[in-house]
Amino acid sequence: xxxxxxxxxxxxxxALITLALGFLALNLLLPLLAVFGEALRKGITAxxxxxxEPDAIAALRLTLTVAAIAVPLNIIIGLAASWAIAKxxxxxxxxxxxxxxxPFSVSPVVAGLxxxxxxxxxxxxxxxxxxxxxxxxxxxxxxxLATVFVTFPFVARELIPLMEEQGRDEEEAALSLGASGxxxxxxxxxxxxxxGLMYGVLLCNARAMGEFGAVSVVSGHIRGKTNTLPLHxxxxxxxxxxxxxxxxxxxLAGLALVTxxxxxxxxxxxxxxxxxxxx
Amino acid sequence: MTVTATDVVKSFGNFAALNGVSLxxxxxxxxxxxxxxxxxxxxxxxxxAGLDFPDSGRIEIGGEDMSNAAARDRRVGFxxxxxxxxxxxxxxxxxxxxxxxxxxATRPPRREIxxxxxxxxxxxxxxxxxxxxxxxxxxxxxxxxxLARALAVEPRILLLDEPFGALDAKVRKDLRRWLxxxxxxxxxxxxxxxxxxxxxxxxxxxxxxMDHGRIEQVxxxxxxxxxxxxxxxxxxxxxxxxxACHVSGGSVDIGGxxxxxxxxxxxDGPATAFVRPHEFALAEPGTAGVPVTLRRILRTGxxxxxETATADGSVLEVIADAADHLAAGAALTLVPLAVRAYPxx
Numbered sequence: 001x002x003x004x005x006x007x008x009x010x011x012x013x014x015a016l017i018t019l020a021l022g023f024l025a026l027n028l029l030l031p032l033l034a035v036f037g038e039a040l041r042k043g044i045t046a047x048x049x050x051x052x053e054p055d056a057i058a059a060l061r062l063t064l065t066v067a068a069i070a071v072p073l074n075i076i077i078g079l080a081a082s083w084a085i086a087k088x089x090x091x092x093x094x095x096x097x098x099x100x101x102x103p104f105s106v107s108p109v110v111a112g113l114x115x116x117x118x119x120x121x122x123x124x125x126x127x128x129x130x131x132x133x134x135x136x137x138x139x140x141x142x143x144x145l146a147t148v149f150v151t152f153p154f155v156a157r158e159l160i161p162l163m164e165e166q167g168r169d170e171e172e173a174a175l176s177l178g179a180s181g182x183x184x185x186x187x188x189x190x191x192x193x194x195x196g197l198m199y200g201v202l203l204c205n206a207r208a209m210g211e212f213g214a215v216s217v218v219s220g221h222i223r224g225k226t227n228t229l230p231l232h233x234x235x236x237x238x239x240x241x242x243x244x245x246x247x248x249x250x251x252l253a254g255l256a257l258v259t260x261x262x263x264x265x266x267x268x269x270x271x272x273x274x275x276x277x278x279x
Numbered sequence: 280m281t282v283t284a285t286d287v288v289k290s291f292g293n294f295a296a297l298n299g300v301s302l303x304x305x306x307x308x309x310x311x312x313x314x315x316x317x318x319x320x321x322x323x324x325x326x327x328a329g330l331d332f333p334d335s336g337r338i339e340i341g342g343e344d345m346s347n348a349a350a351r352d353r354r355v356g357f358x359x360x361x362x363x364x365x366x367x368x369x370x371x372x373x374x375x376x377x378x379x380x381x382x383x384a385t386r387p388p389r390r391e392i393x394x395x396x397x398x399x400x401x402x403x404x405x406x407x408x409x410x411x412x413x414x415x416x417x418x419x420x421x422x423x424x425x426l427a428r429a430l431a432v433e434p435r436i437l438l439l440d441e442p443f444g445a446l447d448a449k450v451r452k453d454l455r456r457w458l459x460x461x462x463x464x465x466x467x468x469x470x471x472x473x474x475x476x477x478x479x480x481x482x483x484x485x486x487x488x489m490d491h492g493r494i495e496q497v498x499x500x501x502x503x504x505x506x507x508x509x510x511x512x513x514x515x516x517x518x519x520x521x522x523a524c525h526v527s528g529g530s531v532d533i534g535g536x537x538x539x540x541x542x543x544x545x546x547d548g549p550a551t552a553f554v555r556p557h558e559f560a561l562a563e564p565g566t567a568g569v570p571v572t573l574r575r576i577l578r579t580g581x582x583x584x585x586e587t588a589t590a591d592g593s594v595l596e597v598i599a600d601a602a603d604h605l606a607a608g609a610a611l612t613l614v615p616l617a618v619r620a621y622p623x624x
Contacts, residue, residue: 172350172359172363173364174365175351176357176429177377177428177432178351178354178381187365192367
């Protein structure tokens with residue numbers, strides 16, 4: 001019996017669900033299991049040795065450092081951009097929106113190359129930087145820049161539709177009640193988007209830790225110095241050090257899983273607000 | 280507190296929202312801005328509040344020039360059409376907001392704020408739900424919270440944008456009587472925007488009728504009803520039937536019936552007459568007047584309304600007693616008893 005106009009027949013529903021689940025198992029679950037399987041193939045001691053190796057620890061530390069700088073930067077810039085776009089009218093607004101999407105459409109490798117072109121030894125600012133003894137490319141600042149670029153849209157993209165949907169009424173109410181611009185933002189705008197913001201931050205963080213392309217171009221692959229986790233994994237893999245490569249990869253996968261679980265919890269708890277419907 | 284607007288002009292791109300509007304609200308007055316959508320009434324209200332700024336013109340509140348003052352410096356209470364309650368705060372926190380965000384030097388102590396909030400909760404009869412969130416309230420309750428929140432900062436004037444627009448008919452009527460009593464008790468000067476003529480006439484001391492960014496007439500409800508200044512006002516106040524007529528020597532000729540013109544002077548020549556539904560008498564066909572055919576009888580109010588049509592198909596609505604013996608299709612003559620004629624557009 002069909003009790004709903006939009007419900008499809010049972011066989012079709014089961015076929016679609018099987019197809020989707022099968023695809024997910026094959027493309028997502030299997031590789032994930034393979035990572036842990038390969039990492040533990042020669043036993044737990046080899047796994048622990050791969051992880052405790054100084055270069056791996058340095059890579060982990062670097063990855064966390066880069067994320068710890070890039071994510072807060074993008075929270076601030078993303079909040080500012082989405083606040084400006086959603087709550088104010090100005091010329092070139094659509095240009096700004098397009099620019100925010102740029103990192104999604106540009107290949108990360110190109111993004112990395114842009115920074116080499118700008119800050120590398122032969123780049124536009126290269127001579128000036130060298131004269132002042134500042135190293136950007138092949139150093140942490142370059143890694144941070146490249147990561148900020150690649151992960152920039154996540155926070156802004158999450159917040160713009162949410163803020164636009166909420167409109168300006170509450171802000172106007174706050175202003176007419178005597179609140180300053182800053183306290184209006186702090187007491188009204190920010191609390192209204194807090195769960196959306198957290199969601200954007202989680203996505204931004206996941207990408208910041210996992211970014212390979214742009215970071216690879218500006219890193220210079222100096223072991224123990226400028227290798228992030230993804231780069232370190234690639235080096236180990238190219239050296240046929242599979243157990244160590246997969247062991248380090250399992251850390252990265254673990255970080256991703258933590259992020260994913262946190263995101264699912266948020267979605268489950270605050271589904272309405274994330275969809276922009278308010279309470 | 281007096282509120283004065285002088286020659287206010289505002290446009291949005293190519294759209295002229297206000298074409299030089301001047302207005303004053305006297306201390307203690309309850310003023311309605313009435314007009315169709317796009318007439319500029321909400322824009323004028325927002326300019327008074329400092330949420331929009333005029334291209335030119337002057338705004339004074341209590342004799343002080345406020346033309347360029349920010350919203351937060353105007354001490355104006357604003358009630359939004361869709362309430363704009365802070366959705367993440369409880370009712371009590373919403374009401375206390377204007378006090379808690381004050382700079383430390385002028386902020387009342389916490390206990391004083393709590394006392395003021397509970398006073399206002401009493402005023403709007405919501406003491407039992409101070410801990411709830413806006414999403415848990417009905418429309419009428421939200422409206423009262425919005426009002427309490429605006430009153431908490433002791434505004435010099437109160438501005439309300441379509442305050443009853445989103446409420447159902449019954450709640451709307453109760454709430455507007457209640458709002459009027461709050462206004463009178465607190466000695467406020469209030470300006471509210473509405474597109475509902477009944478609401479404006481029922482509630483306001485004076486009504487400002489607006490159209491296309493201009494003020495058509497400012498008057499008391501009685502004067503507005505008795506002496507509409509223009510065809511637009513007469514039409515917008517509602518219900519009046521339009522009939523083509525001829526004016527000569529100050530009297531109006533409708534189908535052979537001659538009546539004095541109740542509207543301000545209208546020159547001789549063809550004109551449009553407005554006759555309200557209850558200003559007709561029914562007569563046998565063949566009498567002088569407007570010959571019509573009865574289409575149907577509507578029994579929506581205490582007295583039946585007759586929907587009739589003239590020979591050229593235009594519909595005239597008549598409210599008359601003694602309609603019981605009539606049936607659809609009957610031929611009648613409508614004899615106008617009072618008429619307002621304005622130059623034909």
